[in-house]
Amino acid sequence: MGSYFLESEIAFDADGRLIDAGYHDADTKAFEPRDLRGVFGTFATGVTVVSAMSVSGEVSGATANSFTSVSLDPPLVLVCFARDSRTLSAMRNSGRFAIQILAKGQEDVAWHFAGRPMTDGAPVLSGETERGVPCLEDALCVVDCDLSQVLPGGDHRIVLGEVKGFQMSQTHVEPLVFHRGKFGDFQGNES
Ligand SMILES: Cc1cc2nc3c(=O)[nH]c(=O)nc-3n(C[C@H](O)[C@H](O)[C@H](O)COP(=O)(O)O)c2cc1C
Incomplete structure (x- = not known):
């Protein structure tokens, strides 16, 4: 089983819910540090x-x-x-x-x-x-x-x-x- 990382821009709906999870296998797609920062930021x-x-x-x-x-x-x-x-x-x-x-x-x-x-x-x-x-x-x-x-x-x-x-x-x-x-x-x- 591979590791999964967020690849695309993070999107939230009007209520602040995550609507674009954009998961891709880390082996085939790199991710942007900016996106990763967004993931870290969801941790209050x-x-x-x-x-x-x-x-x-x-x-x-x-x-x-x-x-x-x-x-x-x-x-x-x-x-x-x-x-x-x-x-x-x-x-x-x-x-x-x-x-x-x-x-x-x-x-x-x-x-x-x-x-x-x-x-x-x-x-x-x-x-x-x-x-x-x-x-x-x-x-x-x-x-x-x-x-x-x-x-x-x-x-x-x-x-x-x-x-x-x-x-x-x-x-x-x-x-x-x-x-x-x-x-x-x-x-x-x-x-
Ligand atoms: C809410 C918040 C949390 C932060 N947490 C960290 C952190 O955990 N580690 C870190 O190196 N910088 C963190 N920063 C950035 C530092 O506060 C900032 O780079 C600071 O200017 C470093 O000062 P210094 O170089 O005088 O130590 C955070 C900034 C904010 C606004």
Whole structure:
């Protein structure tokens, strides 16, 4: 049995249902990376900002939805980063990073750390975890990690982090959600 991949443009009907699945055998037809990105985008995720400070004191942060919980014992998480990410460099350099899970309504923060800086009242990584990693003052959760392993993953790197501590917000309850290139909430409302 062969593997099947999406070959054609992805099409959705007015209700957002997938109407053109266009499956073809991977052995006979290549597919466009753009189409594959569309497939990945159908997987709804939460949104995080990953932050780190290099040994020389340079603070960086990047929005990432590749966050996954891996193991409770030992406590491990993973996040995938583009090979040339500045935040990845700082993580590797210091061996520590913080993952902040964003709350409903924080899409401006997500855009800011995805390379679309806010012009006024820009969110800054002015907080600090107990272990001195720069973090957002306001998020649903902050997870403080030691860098455990960096594994190859094509044009990305798979970063395994060992959880050393965490904080949960007393005020935020609902997460920010990312689906098909748009932010929204858990009820499916786009924002
Ligand atoms: C919703 C969303 C999720 C993203 N997830 C990731 C991700 O998991 N890994 C990644 O490398 N880039 C991801 N990006 C893109 C980075 O946030 C963006 O390239 C950022 O500018 C990298 O910053 P840096 O080079 O300073 O680390 C995402 C962007 C958005 C808007």
